[in-house]
Amino acid sequence: MAAGGIACPVRGSIVCFHRTIRLWGLQLVPGKWLGLYMLNLVAPIITTFRYAVFGFGYFDLTYYQISWAIALLVFFIGLVLFSRIERTFMDTI
Numbered sequence: 001m002a003a004g005g006i007a008c009p010v011r012g013s014i015v016c017f018h019r020t021i022r023l024w025g026l027q028l029v030p031g032k033w034l035g036l037y038m039l040n041l042v043a044p045i046i047t048t049f050r051y052a053v054f055g056f057g058y059f060d061l062t063y064y065q066i067s068w069a070i071a072l073l074v075f076f077i078g079l080v081l082f083s084r085i086e087r088t089f090m091d092t093i
Contacts (some may be wrong), residue, residue, distance in 0.1 A: 024085075025050075026047060026057070026058050037064075038060070038063040039063075039066065039067075039070075041067050041070060041071055042065075043063070044060075044063045044064040044066075045064075046065070046068045047059065048064060
């Protein structure tokens with residue numbers, strides 16, 4: 001167990017998070033859940049790849065842009081938090 005048993009469950013949930021998108025195609029997702037399904041940051045990337053390579057699938061620029069917006073928002077929040085914590089991190093250890 002890494003990091004006191006915390007890393008393994010988190011890592012497992014992240015693997016499941018990404019694996020479900022690859023295993024379940026959009027044809028298995030009911031229409032009312034499509035928006036929620038596409039909020040997964042990996043879903044627009046996988047579906048766009050399938051559409052580009054195999055010629056079938058689903059491409060909606062809106063979900064792709066939402067995915068990028070969420071990823072950038074999380075990145076900048078992490079960057080701001082890191083820059084604030086970095087100054088005093090060695091003092092607290």
